[in-house]
Amino acid sequence: MTDQELFSLLALLKVDGVGDITGKKLLNSFEDAGAIFKAKSSQLAAIDGIGSVVMKNLKDKSVFEKAERELSFIKNNNIQVSVFQDENYPEKLKHCIDAPILIFTAGNMDLKKRKIISIVGTRQITSYGTEFCKNLIEDLAPLDPVIVSGFAYGVDIVAHQAAMDHDLQTVGVLAHGLNQIYPRTHKKYMAKMEEKGGFITEFWSDSNPDKEKFVRRNRIVAGMAEATIVIESADKGGSLITANMANEYNRDVFAVPGRVTDKYSQGCNNLIKTQKANVLTSAADLLYMLNWDIKEKSKSIQKQLFVELNPDEQKIYDFLQTNGKELLDTIAIECEIPIFKLSGVLIGMELKGVIRPLPGKLFESI
Numbered sequence: 001m002t003d004q005e006l007f008s009l010l011a012l013l014k015v016d017g018v019g020d021i022t023g024k025k026l027l028n029s030f031e032d033a034g035a036i037f038k039a040k041s042s043q044l045a046a047i048d049g050i051g052s053v054v055m056k057n058l059k060d061k062s063v064f065e066k067a068e069r070e071l072s073f074i075k076n077n078n079i080q081v082s083v084f085q086d087e088n089y090p091e092k093l094k095h096c097i098d099a100p101i102l103i104f105t106a107g108n109m110d111l112k113k114r115k116i117i118s119i120v121g122t123r124q125i126t127s128y129g130t131e132f133c134k135n136l137i138e139d140l141a142p143l144d145p146v147i148v149s150g151f152a153y154g155v156d157i158v159a160h161q162a163a164m165d166h167d168l169q170t171v172g173v174l175a176h177g178l179n180q181i182y183p184r185t186h187k188k189y190m191a192k193m194e195e196k197g198g199f200i201t202e203f204w205s206d207s208n209p210d211k212e213k214f215v216r217r218n219r220i221v222a223g224m225a226e227a228t229i230v231i232e233s234a235d236k237g238g239s240l241i242t243a244n245m246a247n248e249y250n251r252d253v254f255a256v257p258g259r260v261t262d263k264y265s266q267g268c269n270n271l272i273k274t275q276k277a278n279v280l281t282s283a284a285d286l287l288y289m290l291n292w293d294i295k296e297k298s299k300s301i302q303k304q305l306f307v308e309l310n311p312d313e314q315k316i317y318d319f320l321q322t323n324g325k326e327l328l329d330t331i332a333i334e335c336e337i338p339i340f341k342l343s344g345v346l347i348g349m350e351l352k353g354v355i356r357p358l359p360g361k362l363f364e365s366i
Contacts, residue, residue: 003071006081008033010067013101017054023101024084025049073205079178080105088112090200096223096249100202103220106178107198109171111224115145115292118221118246120239121155121231122264129232129264130158132256132340136229137162139283139344142351143292146171148225150217151186151199155231155239160193169197173224175217177205200224214238222246227290229280230255233267240267247276252289254280282343284328288361309354312337312345317354320365328361 012018012033029047030036044050082089082103090111093099147163149156151172163170170193178201181187218241222228228246233239246253255277258265271277278289309317315335332339349355355365
């Protein structure tokens with residue numbers, strides 16, 4: 001995209017009445033954004049949903065001044081810009097009807113043909129939620145997924161930190177422009193996130209983190225991922241909005257169950273009860289429901305004649321050798337390994353090529 005094309009596109013997005021859906025209709029009908037401003041009224045009127053108000057607003061010259069300022073900010077700060085038709089625009093987000101026409105990114109992210117999951121939840125994360133989130137990401141690390149969240153307090157920042165601890169790409173979706181960071185206390189994480197991953201936003205440099213922008217931000221969190229995971233949530237909250245959006249986009253949604261008396265498990269329990277989310281008790285649940293075949297990764301690992309197993313792995317292997325196919329829960333009980341830890345051990349064993357998963361949360365030795 002040339003500077004002139006980007007300038008015209010920025011100007012179009014500043015026209016009153018031109019949102020993501022209307023803008024896409026216009027862009028699909030003309031060669032580029034610049035041609036829209038030069039179009040005749042009869043050409044514009046022929047497009048469904050384009051009325052007299054939008055045609056009048058397209059003559060507002062002030063949009064070009066705003067576009068010029070934003071283009072200057074983009075160039076001076078090395079901001080990357082992707083339009084919804086671009087190859088480097090998040091693939092799954094392209095299929096969401098209300099996805100932003102433009103997204104602005106900072107960092108070093110590579111989202112092409114990647115396993116992407118979004119992790120959301122309360123800002124008042126408990127020790128239970130923290131432990132589960134860290135263990136989940138540790139168990140998924142061998143698959144090298146991209147971890148997406150909103151860079152807020154609580155579940156968001158725990159997910160980002162856990163991803164960085166395991167050298168995974170992590171992407172923060174922001175509810176404001178790239179000229180600032182919110183909350184300010186998270187500025188200390190920015191440099192490390194941008195080394196491998198970074199930040200995405202649809203908002204311009206003059207956009208502040210207003211309440212309504214967080215709701216808009218959530219559709220990107222839900223839309224760009226294969227699945228959305230709610231770690232903890234009260235009976236109301238932004239993470240439940242994200243889960244509903246993910247359902248509307250026909251994405252998989254998972255929720256971590258908790259005690260009925262726990263305030264920050266009520267939202268998750270309700271999602272499960274109303275069948276708006278799958279139960280998530282371990283990484284194995286996610287792998288099974290998403291049909292993520294860990295054998296794809298193990299193909300790249302050279303077959304070894306003798307495989308070294310740690311004590312837990314050896315215990316599980318011997319148990320499966322003796323008993324044949326066994327359920328995840330049975331393995332955990334008989335081998336005396338907690339399920340949250342067992343999931344990661346099983347993934348490691350699959351990568352070593354000594355066990356394989358079967359439908360119904362069954363495993364067998366090879």
